[in-house]
Amino acid sequence: MAAFARVSGSVGLITLQNPPVNALSAAVRQGIVDSVQRALREPEVKCVVICGQNGIFCGGADIREFSGPMSGPPLIPMIHSIEVAAKPVVAAIEGSALGGGLEIALGCHYRIAHSKTRLGLPEVTLGLLPAAGGSQRLPRLIGVPAALDLITTGRHVTAAEALQLGMVDQVTDRNVTDVAVKFALSVVGKPLDARRISMHSCPHSPDLDELFERTMQHVRQRARGAIAPVACVQAVRAAATLPYAQGMEKERELMATLFTSGQARALQYCFFAQRAIGRWSMPSGARWDTSKPRPVHKTAVIGLGTMGRGIAVTLAQAGFPVIAVENHEKQLMEAKQAISGMLERGAKRRGVTPVLNKITYSRDIQSVANADLVIEAVFEDMALKEKVFQQLSAICKPGALLCTNTSGLNVDHLASQVRNPELVVGMHFFAPAHVMKLLEVVYGPRSSPEALATAMAVGKKIGKVSVAVGNCQGFVGNRMLEHYMEQALFLLEEGATPELVDQALEEFGFAMGVFRVSDLSGLDIGWRIRKGKGLAVPDPTTGQTARVQQGRRYSPVADLICEQGRFGQKTGQGWYQYNTPGSRVGKPDPWVHNFLKDYRAQHGLVARRIDHQEVLERCLYSMINEGFRILEDGIAAGPEDIDVIYVFGYNWPRHRGGPMFYAHMVGLPKVLERLEHYHQAHPDVPSLQPCNLLRKLVANGSPPIQKWKEVMKKINSRL
Numbered sequence: 106m107a108a109f110a111r112v113s114g115s116v117g118l119i120t121l122q123n124p125p126v127n128a129l130s131a132a133v134r135q136g137i138v139d140s141v142q143r144a145l146r147e148p149e150v151k152c153v154v155i156c157g158q159n160g161i162f163c164g165g166a167d168i169r170e171f172s173g174p175m176s177g178p179p180l181i182p183m184i185h186s187i188e189v190a191a192k193p194v195v196a197a198i199e200g201s202a203l204g205g206g207l208e209i210a211l212g213c214h215y216r217i218a219h220s221k222t223r224l225g226l227p228e229v230t231l232g233l234l235p236a237a238g239g240s241q242r243l244p245r246l247i248g249v250p251a252a253l254d255l256i257t258t259g260r261h262v263t264a265a266e267a268l269q270l271g272m273v274d275q276v277t278d279r280n281v282t283d284v285a286v287k288f289a290l291s292v293v294g295k296p297l298d299a300r301r302i303s304m305h306s307c308p309h310s311p312d313l314d315e316l317f318e319r320t321m322q323h324v325r326q327r328a329r330g331a332i333a334p335v336a337c338v339q340a341v342r343a344a345a346t347l348p349y350a351q352g353m354e355k356e357r358e359l360m361a362t363l364f365t366s367g368q369a370r371a372l373q374y375c376f377f378a379q380r381a382i383g384r385w386s387m388p389s390g391a392r393w394d395t396s397k398p399r400p401v402h403k404t405a406v407i408g409l410g411t412m413g414r415g416i417a418v419t420l421a422q423a424g425f426p427v428i429a430v431e432n433h434e435k436q437l438m439e440a441k442q443a444i445s446g447m448l449e450r451g452a453k454r455r456g457v458t459p460v461l462n463k464i465t466y467s468r469d470i471q472s473v474a475n476a477d478l479v480i481e482a483v484f485e486d487m488a489l490k491e492k493v494f495q496q497l498s499a500i501c502k503p504g505a506l507l508c509t510n511t512s513g514l515n516v517d518h519l520a521s522q523v524r525n526p527e528l529v530v531g532m533h534f535f536a537p538a539h540v541m542k543l544l545e546v547v548y549g550p551r552s553s554p555e556a557l558a559t560a561m562a563v564g565k566k567i568g569k570v571s572v573a574v575g576n577c578q579g580f581v582g583n584r585m586l587e588h589y590m591e592q593a594l595f596l597l598e599e600g601a602t603p604e605l606v607d608q609a610l611e612e613f614g615f616a617m618g619v620f621r622v623s624d625l626s627g628l629d630i631g632w633r634i635r636k637g638k639g640l641a642v643p644d645p646t647t648g649q650t651a652r653v654q655q656g657r658r659y660s661p662v663a664d665l666i667c668e669q670g671r672f673g674q675k676t677g678q679g680w681y682q683y684n685t686p687g688s689r690v691g692k693p694d695p696w697v698h699n700f701l702k703d704y705r706a707q708h709g710l711v712a713r714r715i716d717h718q719e720v721l722e723r724c725l726y727s728m729i730n731e732g733f734r735i736l737e738d739g740i741a742a743g744p745e746d747i748d749v750i751y752v753f754g755y756n757w758p759r760h761r762g763g764p765m766f767y768a769h770m771v772g773l774p775k776v777l778e779r780l781e782h783y784h785q786a787h788p789d790v791p792s793l794q795p796c797n798l799l800r801k802l803v804a805n806g807s808p809p810i811q812k813w814k815e816v817m818k819k820i821n822s823r824l
């Protein structure tokens with residue numbers, strides 16, 4: 106809704122009212138249309154101010170309405186009616202003015218913002234473009250280069266930057282509505298044409314063609330197949346080169362394609378999934394809204410390798426005092442230097458003072474005695490972690506939360522090493538820990554809801570997208586990844602090359618294919634893990650690593666590559682060859698091709714032609730199948746949790762929504778049929794055998810992803 110009131114005698118005040126963000130639902134749009142008409146009709150009203158209730162101007166169109174038929178007054182004529190009004194209209198902006206919210210403000214004759222406001226056109230992040238005139242008015246107001254930047258990235262700007270760019274006319278620290286009301290009264294009677302942005306021509310930029318070409322190239326490179334950023338450039342180009350009415354027509358055409366696209370659906374699904382994962386629940390029924398986190402004042406990190414350093418930086422940057430422990434003097438000093446550098450660079454980037462004094466360094470584990478939360482980040486070795494947990498149990502104060510940063514070891518086993526297993530959870534950060542947004546918070550069967558709530562609250566405070574998951578080998582992310590990588594190796598055995606597999610995955614939208622990523626992270630890490638699991642060990646009779654391990658097909662190809670000392674970028678050779686160790690540009694390596702040829706010959710394998718579709722189906726569907734198993738096992742509460750993990754932790758292309766959303770878009774019957782097909786062809790690969798939940802969802806008519814949880818509940822209650 107929108108409320109209308111006459112204030113200060115002759116100001117018509119229109120207040121958008123739709124908590125929590127005053128999104129432009131049909132009712133709000135109707136309210137605005139009615140209020141504007143009334144303000145223009147009533148002779149006592151000489152000017153108009155538009156504001157939002159509860160400290161926020163407007164979060165834009167109501168995204169929830171996009172999934173159904175649109176009703177209510179459309180935005181474009183509504184904004185047009187504001188712009189052509191014969192009485193001055195002032196936007197009083199506080200909190201946020203985003204998307205359609207900013208487009209309304211651009212239709213107003215003046216914009217006054219509170220200093221804490223953020224403004225932006227984030228439509229591109231939802232697979233759309235600013236199609237209520239935003240793509241045509243913003244370039245006319247602030248020029249093409251700045252508008253291109255804002256519209257193609259969806260970046261929010263501060264009030265100060267908005268003022269500098271000319272997006273707003275005034276910034277205030279006072280009550281913005283009061284300031285706007287006074288201002289509106291001061292401009293009554295002044296000519297309005299110059300204030301109507303659609304009547305401006307776009308400020309002329311030299312070398313416009315070159316600018317658009319350069320931007321388009323850059324956008325296409327960054328977009329990884331996303332279509333909205335490209336459409337945004339086209340729309341701004343229309344603003345720069347066409348009269349307003351024709352530009353609006355182009356904006357409409359481009360939006361029509363985007364609005365119904367699968368990419369827009371995927372990105373909008375991601376928007377809500379990212380918010381839904383905060384409302385976690387445990388199989389016991391404990392939930393986010395009934396479990397209270399413990400207060401956390403002091404934190405500690407044990408082990409200052411790459412992960413520990415990143416975690417310490419993240420905690421300190423969020424304002425937590427950190428005791429950073431490493432038991433050898435030399436490593437401690439190296440870590441201190443590295444952490445200080447990371448804090449200094451981070452502070453420089455953000456224009457703040459580095460918080461070096463938040464971190465206290467110590468060689469003595471006893472120094473963590475007073476911490477409320479300790480994160481163990483020592484080497485990924487169970488015996489070592491057991492020892493640390495036993496020590497922590499004896500040292501830490503009662504009630505301290507003991508967390509492990511293991512990427513896949515058994516959290517419950519570690520809990521069994523301490524006096525209070527209910528206070529043990531996993532906090533699985535992703536490398537580099539101070540950069541990557543994802544945090545898997547792993548609860549074991551004995552973790553208390555309070556412990557989970559505390560870790561989730563800390564995760565939020567340090568700016569991570571935190572997902573609560575159950576305890577199992579590899580948790581959610583790495584458990585699914587194993588199947589993806591396994592298929593990639595099998596494909597090499599069957600005739601593919603690393604570059605063919607990577608190309609298919611990169612065309613799908615991954616920034617890097619599986620082999621490029623492995624070269625970047627180091628092949629030795631996986632090798633060590635496989636050895637730890639009893640894989641990658643030679644058969645005593647043949648001396649060769651067997652192609653069947655623990656009763657299932659196994660590919661030793663990655664182990665054999667490692668045996669050659671090829672660990673990826675750091676050694677200058679891996680799945681690709683690099684000019685020098687440490688170089689980032691990999692070229693296809695004839696050595697690898699010959700190695701694969703010899704390997705196939707040795708094992709009697711006949712290479713066949715493998716196409717991109719098979720690469721995608723085998724790598725992605727096997728991983729999705731594991732995702733369904735994870736849901737079946739109750740390790741993840743819903744498909745959104747899995748998808749958020751993949752988008753934020755594994756670089757899954759956001760415009761594809763995440764693996765489970767992708768399965769929903771492909772169609773569950775098709776995923777099932779292809780898995781059945783591949784399992785028939787490879788009966789020794791259990792990960793290709795369709796899991797029960799997938800079969801049951803298909804048997805239940807393949808409901809949309811939003812309804813999977815209902816079907817899962819129904820299935821479980823029948824068991």
Ligand SMILES: CCCCCC/C=C/CC(=O)SCCNC(=O)CCNC(=O)[C@H](O)C(C)(C)COP(=O)(O)OP(=O)(O)OC[C@H]1O[C@@H](n2cnc3c(N)ncnc32)[C@H](O)[C@@H]1OP(=O)(O)O
Nearest residue numbers: 125126128164165166167168169201203204205227364380
């Ligand atoms: C051919 C047809 C033409 C149609 C033309 C359509 C034009 C579209 C232009 C647009 O405006 S698209 C929307 C652009 N706006 C955005 O992308 C903003 C999205 N929101 C945010 O960035 C943030 O929510 C915020 C406004 C900065 C506030 O952040 P905060 O952290 O304070 O709260 P949240 O947890 O994010 O949100 C609270 C609550 O509100 C829901 N919500 C937020 N924005 C919208 C929205 N625009 N529509 C519907 N719902 C919204 C959010 O989902 C949260 O609720 P939940 O239940 O927890 O999910």
